[in-house]
Every structure is written in C-alpha cells, then in structure tokens.
Amino acid sequence: MTRAERTTCVVVGGGPAGVVLGLLLARAGVEVTVLEKHADFHRDFRGDTVHPSTLQLLDDLGLFERFDALPQTRLQRVELVEGSGVVAADLERLGRLLPGLRHPYIALVPQWDLLTLLADAAREEPSFTLRTSTEVTGLLTGPARETPTGRRVTGVRWRTSDGGSGELEADLVVACDGRWSTARRSAELVPRELEVPFDVWWLRLPLAEDARDARLLPVLRRGRAVVVIPRRTAEGRYLQIAYLGPKGGDAALRARGVEAFRRDVAELLPEHAATALSPDVIRSFDDVPVLDVRLSRLPTWHREGLLCIGDAAHAMSPVGGVGINLAVQDAVAAARLLAAPLRERRVRRAHLAAVQRRRTLPTVVTQALQQQAHRRVLAPVLAGAVGGPPRPVLAALRRFPWLAAVPAYVVGVGVRPERAPRWARRPAGPGGRVSR
C-alpha cells in the first residue's frame, strides 16, 4: 500500500549525522522525521570514538551527564611505539594548554549507546519522529523553482521491513545515509574518490576482567600493522583490533587460510598470542569483517531540495577515528544554518551551499592529513619497506614532547569545531529548557 505524507525536513539515515541533526532541528521547533532502515542502532565494528569536540557538544546540549554514565574507556595519550615512551597524541597536555577544553580525552563508547542516548533526547521534542525499519528507496522530484529547467527534490520513497511502502514529502531532504548513500545516488551526485593504500579487517580478542589495562596502540611491522583499541561495554572488556593490509587484499588473505591469519595476529600481539591462536576466538573469516576503506568527497553537496552531510558527503579514512565527529559537526552546522529557513519554510539552494562552504575546510584539511599519514606511514609499512613509523618523526617527538599536543588538537578538536546554537542548549541534568 502506498501512502503520501508530509513533513518539513526528512533526514535519511539514523547514524551520528542524522540523529544529531534530527535532535537539533526538533529543538528549534522544526518538524523533522528521521528514517532509519535498521530496526535499532545495534551494529558491530562502527566508529566508536567520541572526541573532545563532541563531548563539548553533549555538554552544551545538557546530555553530558547521561553520556558519562555509559560504560566507556577514556584515552588521554596514544603511544607511537609500545614501551618507547614516545607519545603521538597527548590530550592530557592539550587540556593543560587549553584550559577551556572541558573534556580532554577520547571516550570509546559503542556507537549504538551514543545514538540511543541522542534519539531518546530527541524523542522528548514534540516535533521529532524516528521511524526505524524504514528504508529510503528513492527520491520524489518536481519542477525546479530556482532555475528555469531541472528538477527539485520534494521528498522520499520508503519501504518498511514488513512490506509497507509510501512517500514522504518535505521542504528539504537531508541525506545522512552514509558512504553508500541511496539518496545521493538517486540525486546523481557522484563523489570524487581519493587513493587509499589499505583496507581494514576487524576482529575482537576477549580480555579477562582482571587483565591489566590495555592502551590504544598502533603496532607496525614490515608488511603488516594492527591498531589495538581497548573497549569496555555493558558486555564486558575486550580488545577491538584493526588489522591493516594492502588495498584489495581480502581474497589473498582468505586464500592463506584462517590459521595463517591467527598466526599473523599472534606475532603482532605476542602478549595476546594464546587468545589470538585459539580456534574458539577467530573461528573463521566470518569473525573478521573487512572494511573497504574509502576517502572521498562530493564536489557539490546539494541539489535543490536535497543536502548531503556526514559520510554521504565525505567518506573518511579510519586514521584518527574522526568520522563520527566530523559527521556530528556537519549536523550542528547544518542545523544552525537551516533551522530558521526551515521554520519559515523558505529554504533555498543558497542556504544549502552555505552549509557546504562552512564544512568544506575541515573536510579537506582532515582528508589531506589522513592522506599524508597513508603515504608517509602506512604505505611504506604495508609495502614492507620499513617496520615502524618514520625515524625523523620519532626523533622529533622524543626531543619536543609538546609536539604531541598538535595531533591531539587536530584529532580531538579539529578544524573549525562547531558549538551548539543557543536555542539547542539545555542546562545539565534532566528537564532543563532554554527558550529559542
């Protein structure tokens, strides 16, 4: 059965960008509907790093106390080589240099916990609707208003997991449906792909409750690398491992067999060798999903009636774990620039272009830094040319430890951090409201 309905803003996708945008627009009094194809927010191996800029935003939104109560791991320093004492990113030092930075650490929290918290806060607003198990399958279009020819996006087509379908018309559609965005494809917006030399295979190694505290650590050897991410969730403690290999190497890795893969992981992480070698832990390659790493961005983020933000506008490399935070910052900027035109029902392409203008610099700078890390560190390691980070970088960090505050700033705060608009702020604790 097909039903047609109407709202002011449709947000496609309930990831970090979509849920934050929904929450903020609802706090501005805009009627907003978020459509999410999954039944819940539960997804394994997603971006789980919440950086100081996002922690600050949670504070501004009056949600920090709730967030802080979630099971989490806090990271203040990232060592470059285990046991070397050389710190690559030092958030603690950054906090001392910037006393206004209220939360100088990275919180590792399951993405589903963060999204559930944000969606619960959004549901407190009468103009917010979240429809789960609802997949957007295409866009509705009508004659353009701003140009003599062409088409304007006027809403979306959706279907539910139980076979329902319908159309939802809106003044604006915001594509927050991630790096394989359906809405973007339907609008014929094509991202420009940048070269990436590696893919990532994800796995988990269980940790005993009494195991000593692990640290976030890159381990670089000739031809191979892993990043160890210590996790603490409601289900207990474990290590999330990102195994890095050459781009397109999935078939070759599988052809070598799961035993060879277990041995690789054990050699890279001798302290956890027994766990890595156990056939009960990495049972098959089904326990090791591969992430096809992409670095891309749209030359134009909008069409009349449609805006792309977050991964839909720019897929980020996992280097620095900045994906969630950039997506959230895009959403804050979009909400600030679009709330008034949406409320007054006068959104024009110029408003959408203003969002792109605001968020292009942080995207381009962050991607350029990620490309440098790919070229100078990861590509030589994965090609087997070197077995560690560049010596000059190690020497510089050893001699001038304060340099570690620079990557901490770039990753933790970022270029052009966004603060919550005044109308979206709430005092700490439940129930506080601030007039618009």
Ligand SMILES: Cc1cc2nc3c(=O)[nH]c(=O)nc-3n(C[C@H](O)[C@H](O)[C@H](O)COP(=O)(O)OP(=O)(O)OC[C@H]3O[C@@H](n4cnc5c(N)ncnc54)[C@H](O)[C@@H]3O)c2cc1C
């Ligand atoms: C395996 C993995 C590990 C990562 N690790 C990190 C990390 O440690 N730190 C970090 O910051 N970033 C990390 N990232 C990147 C980070 O997860 C993303 O950058 C971030 O989630 C982007 O947010 P988003 O809201 O733009 O898109 P997404 O998080 O991709 O959200 C898109 C949402 O849209 C929904 N959706 C998709 N299509 C449709 C449709 N047609 N209709 C309705 N809904 C739809 C999806 O179900 C999803 O909920 C990782 C990504 C992956 C894949």
